[in-house]
Amino acid sequence: MSTKKYVYLFAGGKAEGQGAWRNLLGGKGAGLAEMTNLGIPVPPGFTITTEACVEYFNNGGHFPEGMWDQVLESLAQVEEAMGAKFGDASNPLLVSVRSGARVSMPGMMDTVLNIGLNDDTVQGLIRKTNNPRFAYDAYRRFVAMFSNVVLGVPSKEFEGLLAQKKSEVGALVDTDLRAEDLHALVGIFKDFVRKASASPFPEQPMDQLRMGVEAVFSSWNVERAVKYRQLYNIPETWGTAANVQSMVFGNMGSNSGTGVAFTRNPSTGERRFFGEFLINAQGEDVVAGIRTPEHIDQLEQEMPEVYRQLVDIYQRLERHYKDMLDLEFTVQDGKLFMLQTRVGKRTAVAALRIAVEMVEEGLIDEKTAVLRVDPEQLEQLLHPMVDPDSQVQAIAKGLPASPGAAVGAVVFTAEAAIARGQQGDKVILVRPETSPDDVGGMFAAQGILTARGGMTSHAAVVARGMGKCCVVGCKEILVDEEHGEFRVGTVRVKRGDIITLNGNTGEVILGAAKLVVPEQSGNFATFMKWVDQHRRLGVRANADTPVDAQVARSFGAEGIGLCRTEHMFFAEERLPFMQEMILAEGRDARVRALDKLFPFQKSDFYGIFKEMEGYAVTIRTLDPPLHEFLPKTREEAEELSPKIGVPADRIWDKARELHETNPMLGHRGCRLGISYPEITDMQARAIIAAACEIAREGRKVVPEIMIPLITDIRELEHQRKIVDRAAQDMMAQYGVKVEYQVGTMIELPRAALLADEIARQAEFFSFGTNDLTQTVLGLSRDDAGKFLPSYIEQGIMKYDPFVVLDQPGVGQLVETGVKKGRAARPSLKIGICGEHGGEPQSVGFFHRAGLDYVSCSPYRVPIARLAAAHVALGRSLSETV
Numbered sequence: 001m002s003t004k005k006y007v008y009l010f011a012g013g014k015a016e017g018q019g020a021w022r023n024l025l026g027g028k029g030a031g032l033a034e035m036t037n038l039g040i041p042v043p044p045g046f047t048i049t050t051e052a053c054v055e056y057f058n059n060g061g062h063f064p065e066g067m068w069d070q071v072l073e074s075l076a077q078v079e080e081a082m083g084a085k086f087g088d089a090s091n092p093l094l095v096s097v098r099s100g101a102r103v104s105m106p107g108m109m110d111t112v113l114n115i116g117l118n119d120d121t122v123q124g125l126i127r128k129t130n131n132p133r134f135a136y137d138a139y140r141r142f143v144a145m146f147s148n149v150v151l152g153v154p155s156k157e158f159e160g161l162l163a164q165k166k167s168e169v170g171a172l173v174d175t176d177l178r179a180e181d182l183h184a185l186v187g188i189f190k191d192f193v194r195k196a197s198a199s200p201f202p203e204q205p206m207d208q209l210r211m212g213v214e215a216v217f218s219s220w221n222v223e224r225a226v227k228y229r230q231l232y233n234i235p236e237t238w239g240t241a242a243n244v245q246s247m248v249f250g251n252m253g254s255n256s257g258t259g260v261a262f263t264r265n266p267s268t269g270e271r272r273f274f275g276e277f278l279i280n281a282q283g284e285d286v287v288a289g290i291r292t293p294e295h296i297d298q299l300e301q302e303m304p305e306v307y308r309q310l311v312d313i314y315q316r317l318e319r320h321y322k323d324m325l326d327l328e329f330t331v332q333d334g335k336l337f338m339l340q341t342r343v344g345k346r347t348a349v350a351a352l353r354i355a356v357e358m359v360e361e362g363l364i365d366e367k368t369a370v371l372r373v374d375p376e377q378l379e380q381l382l383h384p385m386v387d388p389d390s391q392v393q394a395i396a397k398g399l400p401a402s403p404g405a406a407v408g409a410v411v412f413t414a415e416a417a418i419a420r421g422q423q424g425d426k427v428i429l430v431r432p433e434t435s436p437d438d439v440g441g442m443f444a445a446q447g448i449l450t451a452r453g454g455m456t457s458h459a460a461v462v463a464r465g466m467g468k469c470c471v472v473g474c475k476e477i478l479v480d481e482e483h484g485e486f487r488v489g490t491v492r493v494k495r496g497d498i499i500t501l502n503g504n505t506g507e508v509i510l511g512a513a514k515l516v517v518p519e520q521s522g523n524f525a526t527f528m529k530w531v532d533q534h535r536r537l538g539v540r541a542n543a544d545t546p547v548d549a550q551v552a553r554s555f556g557a558e559g560i561g562l563c564r565t566e567h568m569f570f571a572e573e574r575l576p577f578m579q580e581m582i583l584a585e586g587r588d589a590r591v592r593a594l595d596k597l598f599p600f601q602k603s604d605f606y607g608i609f610k611e612m613e614g615y616a617v618t619i620r621t622l623d624p625p626l627h628e629f630l631p632k633t634r635e636e637a638e639e640l641s642p643k644i645g646v647p648a649d650r651i652w653d654k655a656r657e658l659h660e661t662n663p664m665l666g667h668r669g670c671r672l673g674i675s676y677p678e679i680t681d682m683q684a685r686a687i688i689a690a691a692c693e694i695a696r697e698g699r700k701v702v703p704e705i706m707i708p709l710i711t712d713i714r715e716l717e718h719q720r721k722i723v724d725r726a727a728q729d730m731m732a733q734y735g736v737k738v739e740y741q742v743g744t745m746i747e748l749p750r751a752a753l754l755a756d757e758i759a760r761q762a763e764f765f766s767f768g769t770n771d772l773t774q775t776v777l778g779l780s781r782d783d784a785g786k787f788l789p790s791y792i793e794q795g796i797m798k799y800d801p802f803v804v805l806d807q808p809g810v811g812q813l814v815e816t817g818v819k820k821g822r823a824a825r826p827s828l829k830i831g832i833c834g835e836h837g838g839e840p841q842s843v844g845f846f847h848r849a850g851l852d853y854v855s856c857s858p859y860r861v862p863i864a865r866l867a868a869a870h871v872a873l874g875r876s877l878s879e880t881v
Contacts, residue, residue: 006052007070010036011044011081026241028100031341044081045245046074053239087205092121094247097212110219112212114142116205136182143189150215151197263318266346269353348380356523375840375867387514398474400506401460406447406469414441434459447501464857469503535868538853546607552858559615561855562833594682605690616702627658669709684726692734747771752817759824769834805842840867847871
């Protein structure tokens with residue numbers, strides 16, 4: 001027989017386990033053990049460990065050796081504590097079997113109540129309680145619940161039979177049913193089970209218990225539990241514990257009841273007892289919506305002594321756990337029993353308020369408060385969101401690429417978005433997918449909806465940078481630009497119709513939903529001050545305009561880690577000059593066109609430097625291939641021709657000449673600067689000129705000029721010479737000397753592998769993890785969304801690598817680049833500017849890899865700050881739940 005312990009008893013005011021053993025006993029089991037040891041009234045029982053569940057699956061659905069013997073031993077001690085015997089017809093003990101993973105998974109796994117009832121033991125229960133109605137009510141509930149959870153009979157079938165019986169006898173609610181009605185229902189339910197199930201309803205209590213434990217273990221892998229684990233990154237290897245506990249009954253009459261409560265309001269965080277209860281009910285009645293529960297305050301009127309005892313217990317438990325708790329309780333014949341205590345789930349608003357107020361109350365310190373709030377929760381506080389109390393009509397659902405909410409009239413082109421935006425209208429830009437041409441329209445829109453693309457598609461990345469609500473990859477919608485509508489089944493949404501996007505859920509909502517703006521001062525400001533005291537990693541923002549920079553600073557960014565200069569060229573008054581440069585014949589003509597762009601670039605850089613006074617600003621030279629600035633069709637070329645004075649044939653010929661089959665790996669980045677050095681020269685002059693003007697005003701500025709897509713040191717040498725020459729010329733012209741740095745993006749594997757060579761010419765590195773992920777994994781981020789969800793569902797990949805950094809692959813190259821780069825240049829400053837810079841698990845990795853800073857979209861700056869504090873305080877972000 002195995003000597004391994006699988007079963008832990010809690011009975012007689014003493015428990016074999018304790019609250020710290022969550023991984024072994026599950027959250028529910030650990031809570032029951034802790035409450036028992038604290039002398040709180042808990043019905044006796046025992047916990048079968050999570051290890052037993054894992055071995056159950058490893059053994060092909062068989063209990064591990066010795067486990068059942070331990071169950072029987074513990075059951076005997078529970079019988080002794082309760083003064084009743086399981087399966088005894090004269091004095092029956094009834095038990096429940098409940099699941100309990102190490103983290104809360106509300107409603108995801110199964111529970112079976114009233115195990116031990118059959119035609120014999122129900123008579124013993126009647127004699128024991130002198131209450132036949134209660135006994136038969138418990139029996140019919142047990143048959144329905146067991147048959148659903150264990151035998152797989154749909155619960156709606158029993159609900160239908162119950163409704164039919166109520167109709168027959170004229171009962172309006174369940175409590176109107178008499179004992180004989182409930183007795184009849186037991187027989188009706190069992191007859192139905194014989195017809196609907198491959199297995200009959202088991203009459204032997206020990207069979208019921210064994211099958212109940214197996215069902216609870218098996219529920220770890222039901223579809224809803226699997227989906228929940230995927231959503232919250234809970235490893236499938238954890239398993240669930242099973243808690244076998246003596247039944248206490250809240251449905252024994254007017255002096256009995258059941259309820260669920262929280263030690264503080266889980267929505268607002270208010271320090272006030274919050275919950276609901278029902279008189280003469282069992283636990284499932286509160287959550288099933290069968291009856292409308294009463295507010296917990298009413299319990300003081302109904303059962304004042306019980307209420308006072310409950311308040312004392314909840315206050316003791318909160319002081320003991322030093323956190324907001326979720327409680328379940330039952331009152332049987334005026335006696336209070338606690339069935340559960342666990343750390344309660346809460347909104348971001350509540351999490352922040354509770355953390356700050358518990359510090360003020362002296363319950364926890366600032367470090368603990370910082371660790372109490374999950375980084376991703378902060379996102380709820382940074383954007384307008386759909387009022388959770390409003391009723392909405394969701395017609396489709398895509399990927400929630402950029403959070404918040406947006407309401408506006410549907411438009412299908414960037415031009416329409418700009419035109420209506422100039423008129424003061426709020427619009428939602430709906431596209432099959434976006435391209436850089438759409439940036440102006442995206443900026444003008446309140447939100448963006450695309451039928452294609454993933455979480456780091458163009459739409460997603462740009463929208464996050466702009467702080468725009470965005471839903472991508474909404475495969476349910478069919479965009480018909482020709483007829484000015486999109487369709488979802490039979491629903492047609494036409495140009496000008498109002499819709500709402502919920503960027504927190506991915507929902508597309510018909511009409512204008514009510515929006516609310518969360519408060520960001522007060523507790524938020526206090527909390528973020530604590531956060532910044534405990535992190536090492538710097539946090540910058542990806543920002544392309546002075547407005548972006550202002551937003552970034554308001555969220556606490558300590559500089560700009562990526563300014564994408566190409567976004568400055570798409571504005572309506574600038575694009576023609578860019579197109580003129582591309583279509584120019586010869587260097588001199590290109591320089592003349594670039595000279596027209598120079599004042600725009602300088603003005604933008606001046607505005608950004610002014611907003612970021614005293615902080616570093618990393619500016620990337622032109623990155624995308626030139627064809628993205630030219631018309632996509634012959635018709636568009638003909639429309640452009642009179643605007644820039646170039647024949648349509650020549651425009652269209654040039655567009656086709658520059659078109660690339662795989663532009664991501666084509667003529668872009670430093671390759672453009674090498675082919676057309678005048679582009680790099682103009683941008684460098686604009687950067688340094690703006691820096692000189694800022695310096696003249698007595699302001700400090702730290703420009704960092706970043707050359708993209710380097711694979712070889714000779715490319716960087718070529719571009720650096722141009723930058724240095726332009727910088728010296730501009731400083732001489734202004735009579736001002738400014739400090740600047742030249743560095744590069746590490747976004748290709750070869751650059752990471754040759755980082756020691758490249759570092760000889762680079763004063764800083766910034767890892768572009770978006771492209772590094774694409775090139776390491778051989779995945780297109782815009783196309784991978786078609787199959788990556790299937791990979792994740794099948795466990796081939798744990799996460800979308802464009803959302804959470806692929807640490808074994810891409811991460812290894814990041815570590816190599818850091819190690820080699822600093823070996824060649826110890827003072828090398830290293831950051832990351834890909835979308836991973838705002839993702840908590842990835843931030844944890846970058847901290848451990850020794851980076852100096854991360855950079856992300858402005859609206860994710862607080863998330864990155866908190867994630868950096870968490871990892872600095874020793875919390876593992878690899879298993880964030």
